[in-house]
Amino acid sequence: MSPGLGGWRTGWLRRGRPGPVFTWRRDRSWARVAAWALGAVVLVFFCLFLGLFSVQLGDLADQRLAFAFLLPMFLAIVFLLFISPRGLLVGILLIRAGTNQVLFEGAQFAGMGGLGGMLNLAVIVLTLAFVAQDPKRVPRPVWMVWVPFVVMQFGGLIHSPDLMPSVRNALANLSSTMLFIAAFYFVDDLKSLHRMLKLLVWCAVPVVGVGIWTVATGQTAGALDDPTSSSAGRYAGPFNHPNIMAFYLVLMIGVVLYLWKATQATSQLLTRMFHVSFMLVMFGLLLATKTRSAWVAAFMMVAMYGVFVERRFLVYLVLAMVAAMAVPEVRERVLALGEGNEVVQYARLNSFAWRKVLWESALTWMGKAQYLAGYGYGSFMKLSTIFFPLAGGREWGAHSVLVQAFFELGVLGLLAWTWLYGRLFMMFSGLWRCSRPLAITAMGQVAMYYVVSASDNMLGYLVFNWYYWFALGAMLRFMLVWQADPVRAGQPVQPVAAAVRRRPVLLQAWRPVRPR
CATH class of the missing domain: 1.20.5 (Single alpha-helices involved in coiled-coils or other helix-helix interfaces)
Known part of the structure:
Protein backbone atom coordinates (compact mmCIF):
# COMPACT_ATOMS: atom_id res chain seq x y z
CA MET A 1 0.00 0.00 0.00
CA GLN A 63 -14.91 47.72 41.29
CA ARG A 64 -17.22 44.80 42.11
CA LEU A 65 -16.03 41.55 43.63
CA ALA A 66 -18.91 39.66 41.99
CA PHE A 67 -17.29 40.10 38.56
CA ALA A 68 -14.43 37.86 39.70
CA PHE A 69 -16.86 34.91 39.57
CA LEU A 70 -17.90 35.59 35.97
CA LEU A 71 -15.10 33.69 34.19
CA PRO A 72 -14.98 30.70 36.59
CA MET A 73 -18.77 30.40 36.34
CA PHE A 74 -18.61 30.47 32.55
CA LEU A 75 -15.91 27.77 32.42
CA ALA A 76 -17.75 25.61 34.94
CA ILE A 77 -20.96 25.81 32.91
CA VAL A 78 -19.13 24.86 29.69
CA PHE A 79 -17.38 21.85 31.22
CA LEU A 80 -20.39 20.58 33.17
CA LEU A 81 -22.53 20.93 30.06
CA PHE A 82 -20.53 18.06 28.51
CA ILE A 83 -19.86 16.06 31.68
CA SER A 84 -23.25 16.04 33.46
CA PRO A 85 -26.08 18.19 32.05
CA ARG A 86 -28.54 17.05 34.74
CA GLY A 87 -26.02 17.79 37.48
CA LEU A 88 -25.43 21.23 35.98
CA LEU A 89 -29.14 22.07 36.10
CA VAL A 90 -29.40 20.87 39.71
CA GLY A 91 -26.35 22.95 40.62
CA ILE A 92 -27.84 26.04 38.98
CA LEU A 93 -31.04 25.61 41.00
CA LEU A 94 -29.10 25.16 44.24
CA ILE A 95 -27.09 28.37 43.94
CA ARG A 96 -29.42 30.73 42.05
CA ALA A 97 -31.82 31.88 44.75
CA GLY A 98 -29.60 32.07 47.82
CA THR A 99 -26.81 34.01 46.10
CA ASN A 100 -29.02 36.28 44.01
CA GLN A 101 -28.24 39.61 45.67
CA VAL A 102 -24.57 38.94 46.42
CA LEU A 103 -23.49 37.25 43.20
CA PHE A 104 -25.95 37.75 40.37
CA GLU A 105 -27.34 41.23 41.01
CA GLY A 106 -23.80 42.53 41.56
CA ALA A 107 -22.31 41.08 38.36
CA GLN A 108 -24.26 42.87 35.64
CA PHE A 109 -23.05 44.94 32.73
CA ALA A 110 -25.08 48.02 31.90
CA GLY A 111 -27.61 47.08 29.21
CA MET A 112 -26.15 43.59 28.70
CA GLY A 113 -26.84 41.49 31.77
CA GLY A 114 -24.23 39.32 33.45
CA LEU A 115 -24.14 36.08 35.38
CA GLY A 116 -27.92 35.91 35.46
CA GLY A 117 -28.16 36.16 31.66
CA MET A 118 -25.47 33.50 31.35
CA LEU A 119 -27.49 31.11 33.51
CA ASN A 120 -30.65 31.89 31.51
CA LEU A 121 -28.92 30.84 28.29
CA ALA A 122 -27.47 27.76 30.02
CA VAL A 123 -30.94 26.66 31.15
CA ILE A 124 -32.35 27.13 27.64
CA VAL A 125 -29.49 25.14 26.04
CA LEU A 126 -29.75 22.37 28.64
CA THR A 127 -33.49 21.95 28.16
CA LEU A 128 -33.15 21.90 24.38
CA ALA A 129 -30.51 19.18 24.78
CA PHE A 130 -32.90 17.15 26.96
CA VAL A 131 -35.68 17.54 24.41
CA ALA A 132 -33.40 16.58 21.50
CA GLN A 133 -32.36 13.43 23.33
CA ASP A 134 -35.92 12.31 24.16
CA PRO A 135 -38.56 14.47 22.45
CA LYS A 136 -41.47 12.12 23.20
CA ARG A 137 -41.12 12.57 26.95
CA VAL A 138 -43.01 15.87 26.76
CA PRO A 139 -46.38 15.24 25.07
CA ARG A 140 -47.87 17.63 22.56
CA PRO A 141 -50.67 18.94 24.87
CA VAL A 142 -48.00 20.15 27.32
CA TRP A 143 -46.25 22.10 24.57
CA MET A 144 -49.56 23.62 23.50
CA VAL A 145 -50.05 25.03 26.99
CA TRP A 146 -47.07 27.34 26.46
CA VAL A 147 -46.86 27.85 22.71
CA PRO A 148 -49.55 30.60 22.36
CA PHE A 149 -48.06 32.93 24.97
CA VAL A 150 -44.43 32.32 23.94
CA VAL A 151 -45.33 33.01 20.29
CA MET A 152 -47.14 36.21 21.28
CA GLN A 153 -44.16 37.34 23.37
CA PHE A 154 -41.59 36.89 20.64
CA GLY A 155 -44.02 38.15 18.02
CA GLY A 156 -44.42 41.32 20.09
CA LEU A 157 -40.69 41.96 19.73
CA ILE A 158 -41.20 42.83 16.07
CA HIS A 159 -42.75 46.20 16.88
CA SER A 160 -41.27 46.71 20.34
CA PRO A 161 -40.25 50.36 21.05
CA ASP A 162 -37.38 49.21 23.31
CA LEU A 163 -35.90 46.17 21.56
CA MET A 164 -32.79 45.04 23.48
CA PRO A 165 -34.26 45.14 27.02
CA SER A 166 -37.37 43.43 25.63
CA VAL A 167 -35.27 40.67 24.06
CA ARG A 168 -33.52 40.07 27.39
CA ASN A 169 -36.85 39.92 29.22
CA ALA A 170 -38.28 37.55 26.63
CA LEU A 171 -35.27 35.22 26.96
CA ALA A 172 -35.57 35.36 30.74
CA ASN A 173 -39.23 34.36 30.56
CA LEU A 174 -38.30 31.64 28.06
CA SER A 175 -35.83 30.22 30.60
CA SER A 176 -38.74 29.84 33.06
CA THR A 177 -40.68 27.95 30.39
CA MET A 178 -37.66 25.75 29.74
CA LEU A 179 -37.42 24.87 33.43
CA PHE A 180 -41.05 23.77 33.31
CA ILE A 181 -40.15 21.46 30.42
CA ALA A 182 -36.86 20.35 32.02
CA ALA A 183 -38.71 19.06 35.08
CA PHE A 184 -40.24 16.36 32.87
CA TYR A 185 -36.78 14.79 32.54
CA PHE A 186 -36.30 14.46 36.31
CA VAL A 187 -39.56 12.81 37.37
CA ASP A 188 -40.61 9.21 36.65
CA ASP A 189 -42.65 8.27 39.72
CA LEU A 190 -43.75 9.51 43.13
CA LYS A 191 -40.33 8.92 44.65
CA SER A 192 -38.55 11.06 42.07
CA LEU A 193 -41.24 13.75 42.44
CA HIS A 194 -40.56 13.92 46.17
CA ARG A 195 -36.84 14.03 45.42
CA MET A 196 -37.28 17.09 43.21
CA LEU A 197 -39.55 18.82 45.71
CA LYS A 198 -37.00 18.16 48.45
CA LEU A 199 -34.38 19.69 46.15
CA LEU A 200 -36.49 22.86 46.02
CA VAL A 201 -36.68 22.86 49.82
CA TRP A 202 -32.90 22.64 50.06
CA CYS A 203 -32.70 25.52 47.59
CA ALA A 204 -34.87 27.52 50.00
CA VAL A 205 -32.62 26.92 53.02
CA PRO A 206 -30.05 29.62 52.10
CA VAL A 207 -32.87 31.99 51.15
CA VAL A 208 -34.46 31.59 54.56
CA GLY A 209 -31.05 31.90 56.20
CA VAL A 210 -30.36 35.21 54.45
CA GLY A 211 -33.89 36.37 55.31
CA ILE A 212 -33.35 35.64 59.01
CA TRP A 213 -30.02 37.47 58.92
CA THR A 214 -31.54 40.57 57.29
CA VAL A 215 -34.33 40.67 59.86
CA ALA A 216 -31.89 40.16 62.74
CA THR A 217 -29.61 42.95 61.50
CA GLY A 218 -32.44 45.27 60.46
CA GLN A 219 -31.42 45.39 56.80
CA THR A 220 -34.73 46.27 55.19
CA ALA A 221 -35.36 46.52 51.49
CA GLY A 222 -34.82 50.28 51.74
CA ALA A 223 -36.69 53.00 49.93
CA LEU A 224 -37.61 51.75 46.46
CA ASP A 225 -38.33 55.30 45.26
CA ASP A 226 -42.00 54.41 45.17
CA PRO A 227 -44.27 57.45 45.57
CA THR A 228 -47.21 55.30 46.65
CA SER A 229 -45.78 53.71 49.77
CA SER A 230 -42.54 53.55 51.65
CA SER A 231 -40.75 50.22 51.72
CA ALA A 232 -39.12 50.93 55.08
CA GLY A 233 -39.67 47.99 57.39
CA ARG A 234 -40.09 45.50 54.52
CA TYR A 235 -37.55 42.71 54.15
CA ALA A 236 -36.52 41.16 50.84
CA GLY A 237 -33.92 38.59 51.91
CA PRO A 238 -31.53 37.84 49.02
CA PHE A 239 -33.86 39.39 46.44
CA ASN A 240 -34.13 42.97 45.23
CA HIS A 241 -37.81 43.39 46.10
CA PRO A 242 -39.94 42.22 49.05
CA ASN A 243 -42.67 40.91 46.73
CA ILE A 244 -40.28 38.40 45.16
CA MET A 245 -39.36 37.09 48.59
CA ALA A 246 -43.03 36.90 49.57
CA PHE A 247 -44.20 34.87 46.58
CA TYR A 248 -41.14 32.63 46.81
CA LEU A 249 -42.05 31.89 50.44
CA VAL A 250 -45.67 31.14 49.51
CA LEU A 251 -44.44 28.62 46.94
CA MET A 252 -42.08 26.93 49.38
CA ILE A 253 -44.69 26.85 52.13
CA GLY A 254 -46.98 24.98 49.75
CA VAL A 255 -44.21 22.52 48.83
CA VAL A 256 -43.21 21.85 52.45
CA LEU A 257 -46.86 21.55 53.51
CA TYR A 258 -47.42 18.88 50.85
CA LEU A 259 -44.25 16.97 51.77
CA TRP A 260 -45.24 17.09 55.42
CA LYS A 261 -48.68 15.60 54.73
CA ALA A 262 -47.55 13.14 52.03
CA THR A 263 -44.68 11.63 54.03
CA GLN A 264 -46.14 11.96 57.51
CA ALA A 265 -46.78 8.22 57.88
CA THR A 266 -43.31 7.12 56.73
CA SER A 267 -40.95 9.95 57.68
CA GLN A 268 -38.94 10.12 60.88
CA LEU A 269 -39.74 12.42 63.79
CA LEU A 270 -36.85 14.77 63.01
CA THR A 271 -38.06 15.15 59.43
CA ARG A 272 -41.56 16.04 60.55
CA MET A 273 -40.18 18.50 63.10
CA PHE A 274 -38.07 20.11 60.37
CA HIS A 275 -41.10 20.49 58.11
CA VAL A 276 -43.19 22.15 60.82
CA SER A 277 -40.44 24.44 62.13
CA PHE A 278 -39.35 25.43 58.62
CA MET A 279 -42.92 26.37 57.70
CA LEU A 280 -43.30 28.46 60.87
CA VAL A 281 -40.08 30.34 60.09
CA MET A 282 -41.23 30.97 56.51
CA PHE A 283 -44.60 32.24 57.76
CA GLY A 284 -42.72 34.68 60.01
CA LEU A 285 -40.58 35.89 57.10
CA LEU A 286 -43.71 36.20 54.97
CA LEU A 287 -45.13 38.65 57.51
CA ALA A 288 -41.83 40.56 57.45
CA THR A 289 -42.16 41.15 53.68
CA LYS A 290 -45.46 43.02 54.27
CA THR A 291 -46.78 41.86 50.89
CA ARG A 292 -50.54 41.78 51.29
CA SER A 293 -51.31 39.85 48.10
CA ALA A 294 -48.92 37.09 49.25
CA TRP A 295 -50.70 37.01 52.60
CA VAL A 296 -53.99 36.46 50.78
CA ALA A 297 -52.43 33.70 48.66
CA ALA A 298 -51.06 31.90 51.74
CA PHE A 299 -54.47 32.26 53.45
CA MET A 300 -56.23 30.72 50.44
CA MET A 301 -53.79 27.79 50.32
CA VAL A 302 -54.12 26.90 54.00
CA ALA A 303 -57.89 27.35 53.82
CA MET A 304 -58.07 24.86 50.93
CA TYR A 305 -56.10 22.35 53.00
CA GLY A 306 -58.51 22.91 55.87
CA VAL A 307 -61.61 22.39 53.72
CA PHE A 308 -60.46 19.39 51.67
CA VAL A 309 -57.76 17.62 53.73
CA GLU A 310 -57.89 18.31 57.48
CA ARG A 311 -60.41 20.57 59.21
CA ARG A 312 -57.98 21.39 62.01
CA PHE A 313 -56.08 23.63 59.57
CA LEU A 314 -59.02 26.03 59.69
CA VAL A 315 -58.53 26.36 63.45
CA TYR A 316 -54.80 26.96 62.93
CA LEU A 317 -55.65 29.58 60.32
CA VAL A 318 -57.98 31.51 62.63
CA LEU A 319 -55.42 31.46 65.44
CA ALA A 320 -52.68 32.63 63.06
CA MET A 321 -54.84 35.52 61.82
CA VAL A 322 -55.57 36.66 65.36
CA ALA A 323 -51.88 36.47 66.28
CA ALA A 324 -50.85 38.34 63.11
CA MET A 325 -53.33 41.17 63.68
CA ALA A 326 -51.91 41.57 67.18
CA VAL A 327 -48.64 42.72 65.57
CA PRO A 328 -48.85 46.52 65.12
CA GLU A 329 -46.94 46.64 61.82
CA VAL A 330 -49.12 43.94 60.25
CA ARG A 331 -52.29 45.64 61.48
CA GLU A 332 -51.17 49.00 60.08
CA ARG A 333 -50.31 47.40 56.75
CA VAL A 334 -53.79 45.91 56.44
CA LEU A 335 -55.62 49.05 57.60
CA ALA A 336 -53.60 51.20 55.19
CA LEU A 337 -55.85 50.03 52.37
CA GLY A 338 -58.66 52.10 53.85
CA GLU A 339 -56.70 55.35 53.49
CA GLY A 340 -55.45 57.27 50.48
CA ASN A 341 -58.09 56.07 48.01
CA GLU A 342 -58.95 59.49 46.57
CA VAL A 343 -56.85 61.28 43.95
CA VAL A 344 -56.54 64.86 45.19
CA GLN A 345 -53.69 67.34 45.08
CA TYR A 346 -50.83 66.62 47.53
CA ALA A 347 -52.64 63.50 48.76
CA ARG A 348 -50.70 60.30 49.23
CA LEU A 349 -52.32 57.30 47.58
CA ASN A 350 -52.09 53.79 48.95
CA SER A 351 -50.53 51.19 46.70
CA PHE A 352 -53.78 49.79 45.31
CA ALA A 353 -55.27 53.22 44.55
CA TRP A 354 -52.02 54.19 42.83
CA ARG A 355 -52.24 51.04 40.71
CA LYS A 356 -55.79 51.88 39.66
CA VAL A 357 -54.67 55.33 38.49
CA LEU A 358 -51.86 53.70 36.50
CA TRP A 359 -54.17 51.14 34.85
CA GLU A 360 -56.87 53.68 34.02
CA SER A 361 -54.30 56.02 32.49
CA ALA A 362 -52.86 53.25 30.31
CA LEU A 363 -56.19 51.86 29.11
CA THR A 364 -57.65 55.32 28.47
CA TRP A 365 -54.61 56.43 26.48
CA MET A 366 -54.49 53.18 24.48
CA GLY A 367 -55.81 53.51 20.94
CA LYS A 368 -58.47 51.16 19.58
CA ALA A 369 -56.22 50.17 16.69
CA GLN A 370 -53.89 48.48 19.21
CA TYR A 371 -56.60 46.42 20.92
CA LEU A 372 -55.81 43.36 18.83
CA ALA A 373 -51.98 43.13 19.00
CA GLY A 374 -50.93 45.93 21.38
CA TYR A 375 -47.96 48.29 21.20
CA GLY A 376 -45.27 45.61 21.28
CA TYR A 377 -43.47 43.66 23.98
CA GLY A 378 -41.88 45.93 26.60
CA SER A 379 -43.84 48.99 25.47
CA PHE A 380 -45.66 49.62 28.76
CA MET A 381 -42.58 50.79 30.65
CA LYS A 382 -41.27 52.73 27.69
CA LEU A 383 -44.53 54.63 27.16
CA SER A 384 -45.45 55.04 30.84
CA THR A 385 -43.67 58.41 30.95
CA ILE A 386 -46.17 59.64 28.35
CA PHE A 387 -49.56 58.36 29.51
CA PHE A 388 -49.06 58.19 33.31
CA PRO A 389 -49.56 61.61 34.97
CA LEU A 390 -47.78 60.49 38.18
CA ALA A 391 -44.72 59.09 36.37
CA GLY A 392 -42.45 61.96 37.34
CA GLY A 393 -40.14 61.25 34.40
CA ARG A 394 -39.58 57.64 35.49
CA GLU A 395 -40.57 54.46 33.62
CA TRP A 396 -43.06 52.31 35.52
CA GLY A 397 -44.05 48.68 35.20
CA ALA A 398 -47.69 47.76 34.79
CA HIS A 399 -48.06 46.12 38.24
CA SER A 400 -50.55 43.82 36.54
CA VAL A 401 -49.75 41.09 34.05
CA LEU A 402 -53.29 41.26 32.70
CA VAL A 403 -53.04 44.99 31.93
CA GLN A 404 -49.49 44.55 30.63
CA ALA A 405 -50.49 41.68 28.33
CA PHE A 406 -53.41 43.65 26.92
CA PHE A 407 -51.39 46.86 26.46
CA GLU A 408 -48.33 45.18 24.90
CA LEU A 409 -49.82 42.15 23.11
CA GLY A 410 -53.48 43.07 22.76
CA VAL A 411 -56.47 40.80 23.18
CA LEU A 412 -54.52 37.93 21.64
CA GLY A 413 -51.82 38.19 24.29
CA LEU A 414 -54.35 38.41 27.11
CA LEU A 415 -56.16 35.33 25.80
CA ALA A 416 -52.85 33.44 25.49
CA TRP A 417 -51.97 34.30 29.11
CA THR A 418 -55.42 33.21 30.33
CA TRP A 419 -55.22 30.02 28.26
CA LEU A 420 -51.91 29.13 29.94
CA TYR A 421 -53.35 29.13 33.45
CA GLY A 422 -56.81 27.89 32.58
CA ARG A 423 -55.41 24.89 30.75
CA LEU A 424 -52.95 24.09 33.55
CA PHE A 425 -55.70 24.31 36.14
CA MET A 426 -57.85 21.87 34.18
CA MET A 427 -54.91 19.49 33.74
CA PHE A 428 -54.09 19.48 37.44
CA SER A 429 -57.69 18.65 38.29
CA GLY A 430 -56.77 15.11 37.19
CA LEU A 431 -54.65 14.84 40.35
CA TRP A 432 -57.73 14.90 42.55
CA ARG A 433 -58.23 11.12 42.40
CA CYS A 434 -54.50 10.49 42.78
CA SER A 435 -53.45 12.65 45.73
CA ARG A 436 -55.70 15.29 47.20
CA PRO A 437 -52.87 17.22 48.97
CA LEU A 438 -50.86 17.27 45.73
CA ALA A 439 -53.91 18.39 43.75
CA ILE A 440 -54.57 21.23 46.20
CA THR A 441 -50.91 22.27 46.08
CA ALA A 442 -50.76 22.32 42.27
CA MET A 443 -54.19 23.83 41.62
CA GLY A 444 -53.77 26.31 44.46
CA GLN A 445 -50.43 27.53 43.11
CA VAL A 446 -51.88 28.00 39.61
CA ALA A 447 -54.91 29.89 40.92
CA MET A 448 -52.74 31.95 43.27
CA TYR A 449 -50.36 33.00 40.49
CA TYR A 450 -53.14 34.09 38.15
CA VAL A 451 -54.98 36.03 40.87
CA VAL A 452 -51.92 37.93 42.09
CA SER A 453 -50.89 38.55 38.47
CA ALA A 454 -53.84 40.93 38.29
CA SER A 455 -52.07 43.31 40.68
CA ASP A 456 -48.34 42.60 40.43
CA ASN A 457 -45.41 42.40 38.00
CA MET A 458 -45.15 38.61 38.14
CA LEU A 459 -43.37 38.37 34.78
CA GLY A 460 -40.50 40.41 36.20
CA TYR A 461 -39.85 38.09 39.16
CA LEU A 462 -37.41 35.82 37.36
CA VAL A 463 -35.93 33.87 40.28
CA PHE A 464 -39.33 33.09 41.72
CA ASN A 465 -40.62 32.06 38.30
CA TRP A 466 -37.76 29.60 37.90
CA TYR A 467 -38.65 27.57 40.99
CA TYR A 468 -42.38 28.02 40.52
CA TRP A 469 -42.43 26.58 37.02
CA PHE A 470 -39.97 23.81 37.84
CA ALA A 471 -42.24 22.68 40.69
CA LEU A 472 -45.36 22.76 38.49
CA GLY A 473 -43.57 20.90 35.70
CA ALA A 474 -42.53 18.14 38.09
CA MET A 475 -46.10 17.80 39.40
CA LEU A 476 -47.59 17.71 35.91
CA ARG A 477 -45.10 15.06 34.79
CA PHE A 478 -46.04 12.88 37.75
CA MET A 479 -49.72 13.29 36.97
CA LEU A 480 -49.22 12.13 33.36
CA VAL A 481 -47.19 9.12 34.52
CA TRP A 482 -49.86 8.25 37.07
CA GLN A 483 -52.65 8.51 34.53
CA ALA A 484 -50.75 6.15 32.21
CA ASP A 485 -49.81 3.58 34.88
CA PRO A 486 -50.68 4.14 38.57
CA VAL A 487 -48.61 1.13 39.64
CA ARG A 488 -45.50 2.46 37.95
CA ALA A 489 -46.10 5.91 39.40
CA GLY A 490 -46.14 4.47 42.91
CA GLN A 491 -49.39 6.14 43.96
CA PRO A 492 -52.57 4.02 44.07
CA VAL A 493 -55.94 5.38 43.05
CA GLN A 494 -57.73 6.98 45.99
CA PRO A 495 -61.05 5.36 46.87
CA VAL A 496 -63.99 7.42 45.73
CA ALA A 497 -67.19 7.71 47.74
CA ALA A 498 -70.16 5.72 46.51
CA ALA A 499 -72.14 8.89 45.88
CA VAL A 500 -69.38 10.12 43.58
CA ARG A 501 -68.96 6.81 41.79
CA ARG A 502 -72.70 6.48 41.08
CA ARG A 503 -73.59 7.71 37.61
CA PRO A 504 -76.05 10.63 37.58
CA VAL A 505 -79.63 9.83 36.55
CA LEU A 506 -79.40 11.73 33.26
CA LEU A 507 -76.25 9.90 32.25
CA GLN A 508 -77.83 6.58 33.19
CA ALA A 509 -80.77 7.32 30.93
CA TRP A 510 -78.53 8.08 27.96
CA ARG A 511 -76.13 5.21 28.54
CA PRO A 512 -76.02 3.06 25.39
CA VAL A 513 -77.46 -0.44 25.69
CA ARG A 514 -74.97 -3.19 24.90
CA PRO A 515 -76.31 -5.89 22.58
CA ARG A 516 -76.63 -9.34 24.18
Missing part, protein backbone atom coordinates in the same frame (compact mmCIF):
# COMPACT_ATOMS: atom_id res chain seq x y z
CA SER A 2 1.25 3.46 -0.83
CA PRO A 3 2.63 5.37 2.14
CA GLY A 4 0.76 8.54 1.12
CA LEU A 5 -2.36 9.99 2.73
CA GLY A 6 -4.45 7.31 1.05
CA GLY A 7 -3.13 4.50 3.26
CA TRP A 8 -0.38 4.82 5.85
CA ARG A 9 -0.95 1.90 8.05
CA THR A 10 0.87 -0.96 6.26
CA GLY A 11 3.94 1.07 5.29
CA TRP A 12 4.67 2.01 8.89
CA LEU A 13 4.01 -1.47 10.20
CA ARG A 14 6.31 -3.21 7.68
CA ARG A 15 9.30 -1.16 8.81
CA GLY A 16 8.55 -2.13 12.42
CA ARG A 17 8.47 1.45 13.59
CA PRO A 18 5.68 2.85 15.75
CA GLY A 19 3.35 5.15 13.95
CA PRO A 20 -0.26 5.96 13.35
CA VAL A 21 -2.52 2.94 12.99
CA PHE A 22 -5.53 4.76 11.58
CA THR A 23 -6.39 4.97 7.91
CA TRP A 24 -7.42 8.10 6.07
CA ARG A 25 -9.46 7.51 2.99
CA ARG A 26 -8.68 9.63 -0.05
CA ASP A 27 -12.21 10.95 -0.36
CA ARG A 28 -12.26 12.28 3.21
CA SER A 29 -8.66 13.14 4.04
CA TRP A 30 -8.76 16.82 3.07
CA ALA A 31 -12.09 17.30 4.84
CA ARG A 32 -10.53 16.00 8.05
CA VAL A 33 -7.50 18.24 7.62
CA ALA A 34 -9.81 21.23 7.15
CA ALA A 35 -11.86 20.24 10.21
CA TRP A 36 -8.75 19.96 12.39
CA ALA A 37 -7.46 23.29 11.08
CA LEU A 38 -10.78 24.97 11.76
CA GLY A 39 -10.86 23.50 15.27
CA ALA A 40 -7.32 24.76 15.91
CA VAL A 41 -8.27 28.27 14.74
CA VAL A 42 -11.38 28.29 16.94
CA LEU A 43 -9.31 27.09 19.91
CA VAL A 44 -6.73 29.83 19.36
CA PHE A 45 -9.37 32.55 19.14
CA PHE A 46 -11.12 31.12 22.21
CA CYS A 47 -7.87 31.29 24.18
CA LEU A 48 -7.26 34.84 23.00
CA PHE A 49 -10.79 35.79 24.00
CA LEU A 50 -10.33 34.28 27.45
CA GLY A 51 -7.03 36.10 27.87
CA LEU A 52 -8.41 39.50 26.88
CA PHE A 53 -11.58 38.91 28.85
CA SER A 54 -9.56 37.96 31.94
CA VAL A 55 -7.62 41.22 31.73
CA GLN A 56 -10.81 43.26 31.47
CA LEU A 57 -12.42 41.18 34.19
CA GLY A 58 -9.54 41.93 36.53
CA ASP A 59 -10.24 45.65 36.20
CA LEU A 60 -13.95 45.09 36.79
CA ALA A 61 -13.28 42.91 39.83
CA ASP A 62 -11.60 45.89 41.50
